[in-house]
Amino acid sequence: MTQAQLVNGLEEAAPSSVVAAGRRNLSGALHGLRRQALGAYLPLLALGLWALAADRHWAPPQILPAPRLVAQTLGELISSGELLQHVGISLARVAGGFLLGGALGLVLGTAMGLSRRVEQYVHPLFHALNQVPVLGWLPLAMMVFGIGESLKVVIIAQASLVPIAINVFEGIRRVPRQYVEVARVFEFSRAQYLRKVVFPATVPSLFVGLRYGLTLAWLSLVTVELLASSEGLGFLIVWGRQLFQLDLVLAAIVSIGVVGLLLDQGLAWLEARLLHWRPKASWGGAKAGAQ
Amino acid sequence: MKWLRGLVLPVLLLATWELLTRYHLVNVRLLVEPGRVVATFLRELRDGELLSQIGASLARDLGGATLGSAAGILVGTAMGTSRFYDRLLGSSFHAAKQVAIFAWIPLMSVWLGTGEPAKVVFIALSAFYPVVLNTFEGIRSVGSQYVEVARVFRFTRLQVFRRVILPGAAPSILAGIQVALVYSWLATIGAEYLLAAGPGIGNLMIDGRESFQMDKVLVGVVLVGAVGASISALASAIGAWQLRWRVTSA
């Protein structure tokens, strides 16, 4: 089992506790609101406790910066344009790596899916290489690519490639038998069969792969930036740490979370638009495979 | 005989690698001959502390994973059996998931230092998440139809929990633990790499990189993959044996 399978497993188990108030009447809506509010108690409580602890100096301010300070730092980063700069750099790397990895993954997955021969030759090695996680390849990659931009792009590309390849591969393999038989009855040519049956049926799986790929890409990016970068959100964390300015570290962490969420939601929106014909969102297709 | 086809690429790759290094077509400092990698592996195994390093990593891994899983099952059960805890904790979890786990290390290194405790806590944290989510989901998914049977037979609440909900949730919980084991292995290597030096495979790789000994690094990479794969396979086997009452899907 590999890392993307894990992300998959996590996704499938995501709690459905943020309940939408489906009832039409007012009391139903209020009730739903109250239930959602409960979810805010913990963060609010934690925030309150944090502010109190910082105020009372239960720990030195280098270790526990006040929430006020973190918010202030975040504000400064945004207004000075610095945050945007780092976010931009991080996003650019993700974009480059994700596009590269996505394209390669698509090609690889399609090749393995359409041709049993290719699968037989390639899959075993592919599977074996997938057993090594990002952090495993990093020292190697650093020696070969140095610590420049190419390192980031390569690592991100590798992280994105795997779930996409696997999902496309299994998506093609799992085209429901019924559709295949319809194509045979109508005597589709190979090209028609591919165009009208296989590819449309594989698109949902492709999107599953894309989402996991993007999540992994974002994760890998931050990890690489932590270790080998002088710019980007991951770097901000390390820098803040070195300067013993934890407010900076926390501001960076918050930004990472927010951007990650936006990326994922964006892709989800795109998926919903394109796949409106689907009866219900399902995690169809494969486990998101390696890494 | 078709399975032989799977060997073609790896053999080709190895052969190319060997050729490139034998005829110095590549910077030999960068791309070490495969033979040397194997030799290094054997040498480390013999003189060195390879086994004890693997052991150290594994010990850390299992310690942290057990801690994280136990906590995860507790919290997951709380969230799964009580609406209150679910709503209290649920959205916070989902939000925190977006941040790469390694991003927490710098923070943790300030709060907990860089020694063993920090590493173990970090590993436990990485195991915690998947176990909570899977436990929660597993408990939720136990059909009410089984609980109704228990009601007809007048089971006490404790009996319902022990005999219906827990066994019903077991497949999910075990899946969560499998996921946790992989995450914790990754976290172990990461922690070794990013926090203070100590025995372990991560250390081996850092050593290799700093002294520009690619062969050491490669040995480390292969070990990470191999041990990780073995842990996964073992966990899978145990899981399958535990759940032999399930219909196996091909």
Added chain:
Amino acid sequence: MATPGIIEIIDVKKQYTVDGENLQVLGGLNLSIQPGEFLSVVGVSGCGKSTLLRLLIGLDADYEGEIRVGGALVRGTSLERGIVFQDHRLFPWLTVRENVGLGLTNSSWSDAEKQKAVQEHIELVGLAGFEGAYPHQLSGGMAQRAAIARGLVNRPSILLLDEPFGALDALTRSNLQQELQRIWQTEKISMVLVTHDVDEAVILGDRVVVLHARPGRIERVVEIDVPHPRDRDNPQLKRLADEVREAIVGPHN
């Protein structure tokens, strides 16, 4: 073994609220079930027959009117009343033997007595030899047999059956109907069977209650005055079945 008491259903009404509207599922049911009787309940979908069973078994306490067993009001579930669901609901992680033994979890019998009872009931339903099998290894018919054994193992005074054979194929169904007839004759307890299969209702029941829908009310009660064991091809049964069918389709529906 408890002596079955009379089951009295007194003016039972139940309604659901769906989207702000009231749905009268049961509109004043009055019925008495004699000890040891086999009662069949039929009716179109939505006539409330399954709801009635849920009220009888005690899984649902939200209704008006009274339900009494042997004079005592029904409050919640009881080991005196057993049930067989349409989906067998055997616990997938337990063997047949363990599943059947589920009913005895909270009984005060000794282990030896429990084992004996479980074995007897497994044999009663014809599953001897399959004690160690897991539910996924059983066919639909076998799983239902196990469910019946489980429902009977702690010797309840009444067994309720909610369309127990609905999910099975026709051949298995008629087989199990014969089996159920035999089991009932052996155990001699009250049984209430809810079904949409008129032939099944007629071949098994001493009386057939026809419910009509919205609100659920008793349309007609047909007496089946044919001695057991009954033969499917009995012309009298066929006539009575037609009578029942007419009542279902009848003036009110």
